[in-house]
Amino acid sequence: MNASGLVVSHAREGGFERGMRSFFEYRDLGINAATQGQVVAHVIRAVPGTEHVSTLHCHKVEFQFVFVLQGWVEFEYEGYGPVRLERGSSVYQPPGIHHREIAHSDDLEMLEIVMPAQFETEMVPAASA
Template sequence: MPDLSTLNVLDLSDAMLEYQKLGWSVLTIRPADDPYEAVVRSPDGEMKCLRRTPIVISRLGGNSEGHTGRASMIYRDLIPGRWDGRYVASHIAVPDGGEVPDDVHHHEVDFQFLAVRSGWVDVLYEGQGDIIRMQPGDIVLQPPGIRHRVLGTSPGFDIVELGCPADHLTTFDHEMTLPNGIYGDHLWGGQRFVFSSPGVFADAWDHPGFSSDDSGISAATNGIVDVRRVRTSDRLDTCPLTPHEFRFLFVMDGDIKVTVSDGTAHHLESGDSIALPQAAQAQVTQGATNASLLDVLVPQTAAS
């Protein structure tokens, strides 16, 4: 089958029906029991791949209390369905704190980062010297293949982790001992390690009434992904979001209202998140209180 252009759609069944009304034929679906992808062909032979990419909202007070994952940490899945394997986002907690039973390991990913919401965590990273203590607002980019080990956390610690692809291999390294010195300027999988603390919120977000700072992750990944800390405005501004292949907002504190293309408004509070495909055409409005957000952006060129 020739190379196809891919079109992300909010609802695959509706999109297939609309194309059929225009005279297009459905050639394939995948899988049969719950299709997330379809190939359609026009009367003149043009072909497209339609890919289900829904808006996904996760609420801290929702039905899922999380499950025990790696190193006995509690994981709450923020994108159930994971956009059919493209992205995974987790809200990870260690309620009691203390030592974490972890070993030196690495992940086979396109990208992966972590952002602390509350408490602190001590981590060792390959080539980064002694223990790094991450605190609220701190963000770390873990390049593909970098060895690391979680040592311990404060009580009430929680962190947001997001990576691509969703299904990736974690490999334990029983040969390397950390810490192992400082490498200096070094690349893992073409990316640089980033440890970013909140800076000056001088940059306008997608709208001048909101502000953000630069984590340095876009430069470190050559534009594969950008991660920004955002503060909303005291004014009742509405911020139209620039569409991206993948856009993910996590409310670190405060509350916001996100309105999508069909006019539906979603009120998100601290600990809630929303994953937005390009078709969502979303806009953000300040809530009852000022909010701090984690904003993740994957451009079309990086995701294709």
Template structure:
């Protein structure tokens, strides 16, 4: 069945990070929880680095809709992303959101829809 999601009637919910809110795009139900596609947006100013962590998933991709974010990845170091930029990170990679703009908004797509997040030790790029 075709799935739709409309901005006017969107429901934003709390999630993993308290300073973000999340809007499900209907893909979780449409794929029987195989894929998560949601919009994440800042609800308050960045509280500082979010802590190194990993996700146990098969696929994770982000596309910045508005604002900017600075992220550190264990393999490529710090990168700043702005509206129109994207990244696809490998499974289990250590990373940390260092900061983001007050108007930051991103589409994130993950497989599977449900996955654990684990804290990780800080990366030393020495």
């Protein structure tokens, strides 16, 4: 980053790290630091061979956007049911929407942009699901 706040991220420079979900790895794109925590952008990819377990939850965010770069992922959204996203598909997840991941391909890669960069995730009790 230079004094103007410009951030350039190259795939060859940044590695993936395990994060919030054990079946995904995340590559930070430097937006969190550049915006002083206002926005986070990262590439998420599947970890082949890991067990995938996702329970109904919601995020306390102002904005959440996902764009599938490769592979596919299927989410379930409260009031909408299952939604399958494939390469080139995107979804804007409204703040607080209850959702969970149902399944994904081993080659899944997706871009996620969230505001703010640090946010809480709440599990939804089974009775409200």
